[in-house]
Amino acid sequence: MSSAEGGIVLNYKVCFAAYLRRQDRRESTIKSYSHALVEFCKYCGSQGKRNGIVRQMTPAWMESYKRHLLGNKGLRPSTVNQRLSALSAFGRFLVAKSILNHNPFDLVARVGRKPLSSEELHNSWDSVQRLRAEVHKDVINVRDRALVELLYADLSVRELCSLRYEEGWSSDNEIIQIGDRKVTLHARACLALEHYGILRPILKGDYLLVGSGPGWSMKPGQIYATVRKLARMAGVSIGVKDLRLARYVGEVYGFEPAAIPAAVAA
Known part of the structure; x- marks a missing residue:
């Protein structure tokens, strides 16, 4: 690993460790996670993937x-x-830092768990598109339409x-800001928010999505x-997980909607 590459890895390692500390992770966990990151970076370099880890x-x-x-490596x-x-x-x-739009590990099965097949992923993705299409037919329930599209934006x-x-x-x-994270919204999310x-x-209340929680916020259970x-x-x-993953799944696998208006699938 060159000195320039080592500097990049060190920067990621330091910033990642600070992020974990803000989440009150134990020092032993931070050390273990930092080691895993360094080993992954070494693997990328050994495979000729030196630019842009x-x-x-x-x-x-x-x-x-x-x-x-x-x-x-023969690891357990x-x-x-x-x-x-x-x-x-x-x-x-x-x-969280807006460096990636989605976490790729959401589509990586842990060892010992059966990974979802392309067909299963497509069925879930297609069901999400059908839900979105139905929600957009309801011109009255604008809050739930916005909720669905924001979940679809991950x-x-x-x-x-x-x-x-x-x-x-x-x-x-077309950007919504949550803390340090900036999320670029797709066309239907912008339209749903515009209508809402x-x-x-x-x-009432100070929150964007109005519900029955404190300050007229939506409680997690309500979502x-x-x-x-x-x-x-x-x-x-x-469910919620399917909605949040669907847009990324479509991008990764190149799924195209069946019998769904193209504007809804945007």
């Missing part, structure tokens, strides 16, 4: 690294899973609950229950 963080490359740890499945958990935390750090439930009305989004841009924005000024209700109404069996 972050660009190597794709589900396919992570699967290749998992096979390397099991086969070439439990140790490999610990390495994958560490790198998944690194992925979340990169998402905002977490915690992020949705914390979004402030005056701070998070404005109709003149017509109603929102007459509603999960809303998605379950909408899924039943659309005749599909999906």
Whole structure:
């Protein structure tokens, strides 16, 4: 590893460790996760992937690294899973810093767990598109339409609950800000927020999505229950996790919608 590459790895390692400390992780965990990150960077270099380590963080490359740890390194499945958990935390750090749009480890099965097949992923993705299409037919329930599209943009439930009305989004841009993270919204999310924005000024509270929680916020349980209700109404069996993963799954596998208007799948 060259001195320049070593400097980049060190910078990631230091920033990642600081991120973990802010999450009150134990020092032993921080040391273990930092070691896993350094080993992954060494692997990328040994495979000729010296430029842009972050660009190597794709589900396919992570699967290749998992096979390397099991086969070439001969590590136990439990140790490999610990390495994958560490790198998944690194992925979340990169998402929080807007360096990655999605965490690739959301599509990487741990050792001992059956990975989802392409057909299963496509079925889940297609169900999400059908739910989105049904929600957009309801011109009255603008809050839930915004909720669905923000989840599809890969905002977490915690992020949705914390979004402030005056701070998070404005109709003149396509970016929503949550802490340090900036999320570029797709066309249907912007449209849903624009429609919800017509109603929102007459509603109570300081939060963007109005619910029955403190300060008229939406409680996490209310978001999960809303998605379950909408899924039943659309005749599909999906949840919050499926909604959050669907856009990334479509990008990775190149899925195209069947019998769904192209504008909805945007």
